[in-house]
Amino acid sequence: MRWRLAVLGLLSVALGVGFVLCTLSTAEMSYRGQQVFNNSQQQQPSPAQQADADRLFRQSSALDLALTPLAIGSLVCALAIPAVLGRRWQVREAD
């Protein structure tokens, strides 16, 4: 039982860290892609810059899809720990 709780805790932390890293990466990529478009209003971006901005936006959107599941997984794993402990407490009290 104990190792399962430890796995739950580690999973919660890992998913939380993944969520934070993905959020920071997504924000960074989205910002950089936006900067290319902002500059394009003053001067025409080169095809390489345009391709780079498109790639940044694509990657940002892809990471964006993973953010909510990562956050839900982390939070649910964190909530599962008191749920399991609470059930164990009930069983011990009933004995």
Added chain:
Amino acid sequence: MKETPNTDPRFDPRFQRGYDGPEPGPSATPTMPSPAIDSEAATGGTGGQDDARDSAPSYDEPDAFWTSPRRNPFALALLSGGIAMVAAGSWLVWTMATASDYPSNSDQSSQLFALLQTTLAPALLTAGVLGLVGWLVLGAVAASGRKSE
């Protein structure tokens, strides 16, 4: 205490047929020691058996052997965590709904906050509701266990 030849020496003669003596009073030694007496003996109490009998709960009192169930601390943690998550998710939704304008493209921190609003708010609300449901299930399981006893 008179013992007649017909009494069984293994038992108290006052409670046997043919006993001819004073009326039997309260038993000096209980046939089954109560937990209160045992615990006092274990802790080295010197109050004696009379004191232990006085402190033992009486069957006449309806709530003598009923103790209020202790609160499950983990269920309370689950409940408070669920409520906190729902509150935080609702706050993020509220800030998004009442924002006066879209986040500026030139400000990275406002973009990050907008990203958190759109990704974290549903996660917080979902996990918070799951926590509340889990708390209810935990209580229902405990209640059904008490009924089946």
